[in-house]
Amino acid sequence: MRMAVDDQHLAVAAAHGDSEAFSALLGRHYDRVFALAFRLTGQRAEAEDLTQDICAALPDKMTNYQPSARFTTWLYRVVVNAAHDRRRRAVTRTKAASGWGDWEVDRQAAIAETNDQLDWLTRAMRALPDDLRDTLALILDDVTHADASEILGVSPGTISWRVSEAKKHLRALKQQEDAS
Numbered sequence: 001m002r003m004a005v006d007d008q009h010l011a012v013a014a015a016h017g018d019s020e021a022f023s024a025l026l027g028r029h030y031d032r033v034f035a036l037a038f039r040l041t042g043q044r045a046e047a048e049d050l051t052q053d054i055c056a057a058l059p060d061k062m063t064n065y066q067p068s069a070r071f072t073t074w075l076y077r078v079v080v081n082a083a084h085d086r087r088r089r090a091v092t093r094t095k096a097a098s099g100w101g102d103w104e105v106d107r108q109a110a111i112a113e114t115n116d117q118l119d120w121l122t123r124a125m126r127a128l129p130d131d132l133r134d135t136l137a138l139i140l141d142d143v144t145h146a147d148a149s150e151i152l153g154v155s156p157g158t159i160s161w162r163v164s165e166a167k168k169h170l171r172a173l174k175q176q177e178d179a180s
Contacts, residue, residue, distance in 0.1 A: 009021075076138065139159075
């Protein structure tokens, strides 16, 4: 019976503690959350961890859901924010490890270099600046420019510019690889 109820109604119910509504929402959107997390991180294990963290925190975050917003737009914003938070923590850990933790940084770089199971686009997206990668990840997930602008808090024109810039970066990377 819950499957006929739209996301907004389920989200309101979940925000008020309805565990069945929360389960229905999670069932509907888990794959999307994971796919976006994967595009934002570029690594399956990292995406799995990020998705798990998001799902664990989501019941508390649901209390902040505003029914005036589309649930999917709100959820994508939660995922993007969680990815940004994870990146900031990683930068902080890297700075803290500087000097005495160089071997771990080198080990992580070696692991990343030998990870040949990632496809070309995923590797190339990791080379993009965060704003371009975030934008492209959303657009590749069939989010409209208008929705992406709302999720990222920028104008639709900025989204179009970022997509154009990301394409330029990807073309340049491809040409570099082809020339090598």
